[in-house]
Amino acid sequence: MKKFLSLFAAGLLLTGTLFAEAFADRPTTVDKLPEAAQKFIKTHFASSELLYAKVDDDLFGNDYKVVFADGVSIEFAGDGEWKEVETKRGEVPAAIVPKMIRDQVASQFPAARIESIDRDRRGYDVGLSNGLELKFDRQYNLVEIDD
Numbered sequence: 758m759k760k761f762l763s764l765f766a767a768g769l770l771l772t773g774t775l776f777a778e779a780f781a782d783r784p785t786t787v788d789k790l791p792e793a794a795q796k797f798i799k800t801h802f803a804s805s806e807l808l809y810a811k812v813d814d815d816l817f818g819n820d821y822k823v824v825f826a827d828g829v830s831i832e833f834a835g836d837g838e839w840k841e842v843e844t845k846r847g848e849v850p851a852a853i854v855p856k857m858i859r860d861q862v863a864s865q866f867p868a869a870r871i872e873s874i875d876r877d878r879r880g881y882d883v884g885l886s887n888g889l890e891l892k893f894d895r896q897y898n899l900v901e902i903d904d
Contacts, residue, residue: 784811790837797839801850818835821837843875847872855881861899870886891903
């Protein structure tokens with residue numbers, strides 16, 4: 758019985774290791790990203806120096822992450838649509854941020870700049886340089902301010 762349990766435990770460990778290896782992050786190049794991601798990078802970050810790009814394989818598909826030397830990082834969904842843009846101390850390009858969100862930030866927080874934006878099916882999360890995080894629904898209504 759002890760032998761069986763030892764073999765069973767070893768089998769689980771091996772399976773877990775192989776499974777984790779199969780779904781690990783791996784390096785890639787920008788030209789291997791989905792077309793939409795390549796176009797997004799060329800449009801908004803053409804002059805930025807690429808540090809690395811990686812693909813995150815998981816059970817439900819791939820996600821991609823691109824990091825530039827200036828600290829900007831972009832996450833893309835499997836279809837190449839952007840999910841998150843984050844800067845270290847810079848500003849997210851205005852063309853990425855929906856106009857209604859830009860206008861609200863400019864009117865309510867004129868001294869702040871948008872340092873990150875994250876979008877999902879519920880709406881947008883916007884990080885400001887003053888430390889505030891704003892949450893917007895899909896209709897661009899400000900629904901929460903978190904400090």
